[in-house]
Amino acid sequence: DAxxxxxxxxxVTEMGQEVTLRCKPISGHDYLFWYRQTMMRGLELLIYFxxxxxxxxxxxxxDRFSAKMPxxxxxxxxxxxxxxxxxxxYFCASSSRVPNNSPLHFGNGTRLTVT
Amino acid sequence: SQKIxxxxxxxxxxxxxxxxxxxxxxxxxxxxxxxxxQDPGRGPVFLLLIRENEKExxxxxxxxxxxTTLKQSLFHITASxxxxxxxxxxxxSSGNTPLVFGKGTRLSVIA
Numbered sequence: 658d659a660x661x662x663x664x665x666x667x668x669v670t671e672m673g674q675e676v677t678l679r680c681k682p683i684s685g686h687d688y689l690f691w692y693r694q695t696m697m698r699g700l701e702l703l704i705y706f707x708x709x710x711x712x713x714x715x716x717x718x719x720d721r722f723s724a725k726m727p728x729x730x731x732x733x734x735x736x737x738x739x740x741x742x743x744x745x746x747y748f749c750a751s752s753s754r755v756p757n758n759s760p761l762h763f764g765n766g767t768r769l770t771v772t
Numbered sequence: 773s774q775k776i777x778x779x780x781x782x783x784x785x786x787x788x789x790x791x792x793x794x795x796x797x798x799x800x801x802x803x804x805x806x807x808x809x810q811d812p813g814r815g816p817v818f819l820l821l822i823r824e825n826e827k828e829x830x831x832x833x834x835x836x837x838x839x840t841t842l843k844q845s846l847f848h849i850t851a852s853x854x855x856x857x858x859x860x861x862x863x864x865s866s867g868n869t870p871l872v873f874g875k876g877t878r879l880s881v882i883a
Contacts, residue, residue, distance in 0.1 A: 661815070692873075699873055699874065699875035699876065700816070700861065700873040700875075700876075702870055702872070705870050713870070748815050750815070758804050758821065758823070759821075760806065760821065761806075761808075761816070761818060761863075761871065763815030763816050763817070765813070765815045766813075766814075766815055
């Protein structure tokens with residue numbers, strides 16, 4: 658299996674622009690997670706899905722952030738409009754079972770820089 | 773609020789020694805703890821999972837303990853090698869909730 662695939666690996670954009678991050682989870686995994694990592698705050702959960710349905714989006718910082726999972730093999734995280742404080746590494750992860758007792762499989766992340 | 777703290781931001785250790793990393797949790801009673809390794813520019817990679825009713829878990833040179841009285845997990849790497857240099861993340865979960873992570877400890881093993 659190719660693992661969790663994220664694109665793009667790097668994204669540089671100007672403040673106010675729309676940014677879309679993409680994720681392809683491992684085939685057969687029922688859970689998909691979006692995390693954000695910064696030096697100050699570490700790895701924070703933004704939102705997670707079970708069988709394509711959003712379960713908890715309480716970590717999404719603002720209405721500027723939205724996430725979708727139109728099918729089992731694809732998810733997007735969109736920021737519109739982007740701001741410099743959104744600069745971070747965004748990780749997608751998937752797991753096969755209830756997330757607390759099964760490993761998370763992470764992608765290699767998208768490094769977002771908003772100038 | 774629930775908090776996971778990894779006490780050391782960075783830890784330097786001599787090759788061959790045992791590295792011990794600490795994870796403490798507050799306002800929380802996790803049922804599961806997981807440890808991950810993260811290399812620069814890469815996503816975290818799962819290493820070990822331990823349940824609250826397990827005192828200790830081992831995998832090759834790795835050992836994890838879970839002390840619910842002290843609200844602490846210890847992660848040990850025995851006979852450490854320069855290739856073990858990475859950031860190690862502790863994650864905790866209760867019930868069916870997703871993992872909450874600490875900020876990580878950057879381990880450097882010096883030859």
